[in-house]
Amino acid sequence: MDANDRPHANLAGVDTRPLRQQIADALQAAILSGEIKPGEALIETEIAGRLGVSRAPVREALQLLANSGLVETVPYRGTTVRQLSADDVEEVYSMRTVLETFALRRAMARDARATARALRDICDVMGQHAGSGDWSRVSAEDERFHRQLIGMAEHRLLGHAWRDLNMRVRQIMALRNLQNEDTMTIVYNHLPIVDAIEDGDVETAVQRLADHIATAADLVTELAEEAVAVAPGDDVGGPPER
Amino acid sequence: MDANDRPHANLAGVDTRPLRQQIADALQAAILSGEIKPGEALIETEIAGRLGVSRAPVREALQLLANSGLVETVPYRGTTVRQLSADDVEEVYSMRTVLETFALRRAMARDARATARALRDICDVMGQHAGSGDWSRVSAEDERFHRQLIGMAEHRLLGHAWRDLNMRVRQIMALRNLQNEDTMTIVYNHLPIVDAIEDGDVETAVQRLADHIATAADLVTELAEEAVAVAPGDDVGGPPER
DNA sequence: GCCATGTCGATTGTCGACAATCTGCATCGT
DNA sequence: ACGATGCAGATTGTCGACAATCGACATGGC
Structure with missing residues (x-):
């Protein structure tokens, strides 16, 4: 980029x-x-x-x-x-919620209008790709949405921390393989967030963003449990000493 | 450690x-x-x-x-x-507020009693050192207070991020050289936080913690402005191209 | 005079070889 | 049989030397 x-x-x-x-x-x-x-x-x-x-x-x-x-x-x-335990996934998504809601508050405090505008543009593009069933591009736009949100916060430290975290998110998603319907439910969660931002309603926007991330987390952890049932990790803490 | x-x-x-x-x-x-x-x-x-x-x-x-x-x-x-611009200081302390309030919520959700107990112990030690005027140890206990808080959250990702951030905090403090009276005002901000934790009053505890960090940030930024007046950084964005 | 180009010294980037450490297995003594 | 000891083999850690790149100054053409 x-x-x-x-x-x-x-x-x-x-x-x-x-x-x-x-x-x-x-x-x-x-x-x-x-x-x-x-x-x-x-x-x-x-x-x-x-x-x-x-x-x-x-x-x-x-x-x-x-x-x-x-x-x-x-x-x-x-x-x-790195292995991905269930705890890891929980940590990644909880941390992501913290960082992104912080970014949202800060971006809105700086310029809610501009924030809403930039994010809505991305939503439009995402909607187009969703319409033509191009799910990989939808996913790319989803990431761009969140990256843009972080960027609008104008906080280098935050940006750096988020970039690292995002890599973990991508690693997690790579191991699952989301179905189209799954991403579908996530896509249409973006617009209500933007609406709240445009209205200047910070708390509602934050709540919706947190819910949005939580939904994504739930989706991923469900798939994780299925995956674990098939391919057991060697993280189960077996008794073999030293 | x-x-x-x-x-x-x-x-x-x-x-x-x-x-x-x-x-x-x-x-x-x-x-x-x-x-x-x-x-x-x-x-x-x-x-x-x-x-x-x-x-x-x-x-x-x-x-x-x-x-x-x-x-x-x-x-x-x-x-x-790394140079420390005023923006850097602001970023470090705002990020610190975000991470530590998150840690506090999580620690209290896990076990508010145990959290309060552990932190109160540290406050006691800090009080003793303050009594005998040993300010370097007071400062060390202050750091231990916050480190303990992060630890009680049981969140490795958070712990890692905080460790890095803490290094920046120490770098900032090293460049200032706080007066004894300054640290004084900070020391006695810890106990009210612990009290709120013990009462299980999350929002009050979070608010007090945020204020506590904000106070420390203000103190440091004041000293920063004095320092800048003496030793100008070369970060002023002079016109020399390429 | 002014901009492009060449050269130089300093510093980082990369390489191949050697040393230190870990793991697993064989060996030995009891 | 059992545990301690001592090899390999593989892999990482460290070293010294060479190559690539950068900034600054000098040089030359216009």
Whole structure:
């Protein structure tokens, strides 16, 4: 989103970014697409060999991913894709509610009209994609809605925290695979929020936003329970000592 | 705090932790003590030479610090200690309010009694140190109060976010140098919060906590304006292009 | 004089090799 | 049989050297 905002820094996109960034992006995409599954080990040597680079940038890329919480690194034992326990999902969504309602209050205090306008535009686009049944684009617009909301708060710290959190959200959603009808119910929750914002009714807007996120969380946790029944995690706390 | 919680892993503290961690701790201490000032450049070669290690762990340590927001790294241009604009201070304290009020609600929902008990104990210790005029210990107990509050929420994501934020708070406080009377006013704000928690009055407790943090923020921003008048930052957005 | 270009020193980015540590299995003594 | 000890093998941690990039100054053409 902020990669090529320089006028024409490179004619054909030679990708002059540091390798660690490119590697981190590649790994992140692989994790979010489910190509690399939770619990799986990310071995530096292997990744470096596969990408044809040295281990140094791979290590730094892994550290990047560790910060955003996608992977977990234990000294001398390696890094693995984070497992998602039910508690994790609850934490992610409760935190998301906190951050986004804060953003909403702040954005409305700053300029409720502008906030409503920007969000309504996104809702329009989302509605179009929903009409033509393009669910991946609907989902993309949904994310853009929330990202825009955060952006309107003009709070860099908040923006940074949300970006990390959003990655976890995407990881969670990648593991579920929502049905179309499911996202359907979420899509039409956006407009009432915008309406409340436009009316300047902070508390109603906050309440609706919180409900909206809670609905998404419920949907995801339901699917999680089904998934757990099929594919048990190794997080069950078995007795094997040391 | 969680370094030597293993029974007796090492007899005499050989410090078997990865170098990056030790380096990061050392740098962090240097930054928080004011030994390294905001805006100052952290040159990998120099740090490595001074500590007698290679650049690799130094780079990783710097990345660690960049995550917690203490330093800022620009590709190919180096890492510098973050400057603290007035906006930064506002962001840190507003975010802190959000996180801690969330923690308070959650802790009270979990077990208000236990929360009140734990916090009151800390207040007692804080009172003792205040009585004997040991202000550095008072400040340490103040931090422990808030850390405990976060801990009672039983929310790892929240705990992680707060830990990073707390580092920023400490950086801010390190640059001010509060007077004793100033901390004084803050110390006696803790007990009313605990009282409200014990009564199970969530909204009052939240309000008092928010006020408490706001008071601390005001105190700090006042001192900030004085400091700015003396030492101007280079963040003023001068016209020099490219 | 002014802008484009070339060069230089400093610093970061990347690489390949070596050392330290962990896990699991075999070995040994009892 | 059982637990402690001591190897491998694999993987991460650290190192020193080389390459790429940046900012600033000097140089040259207009």
